Amino acid sequence: MDEPQIYAQLAKLFEDVFDDDSISVTPELSAKDVDGWDSLTHIRLLLSIEKAFKIKFTTSEIGSLKNVGDLVALIKERA
Numbered sequence: 001m002d003e004p005q006i007y008a009q010l011a012k013l014f015e016d017v018f019d020d021d022s023i024s025v026t027p028e029l030s031a032k033d034v035d036g037w038d039s040l041t042h043i044r045l046l047l048s049i050e051k052a053f054k055i056k057f058t059t060s061e062i063g064s065l066k067n068v069g070d071l072v073a074l075i076k077e078r079a
Contacts, residue, residue, distance in 0.1 A: 027069030
């Protein structure tokens with residue numbers, strides 16, 4: 001799976017989890033950029049991503065993520 005496909009899938013997941021279709025999913029996007037991105041929505045988002053991409057993240061992998069670019073790199077490596 002290439003990066004444009006990953007970003008397209010993530011855009012759908014972000015829209016579903018945050019119920020907001022105006023979020024632009026870019027490599028620099030992080031929790032501070034999205035209203036309502038708290039610890040609970042973070043968990044919901046990551047569970048949705050794991051299910052959609054059929055992968056499981058470790059706690060250390062999740063803890064090391066700084067932005068969506070890091071997340072995409074991790075998905076690309078694991079998927």
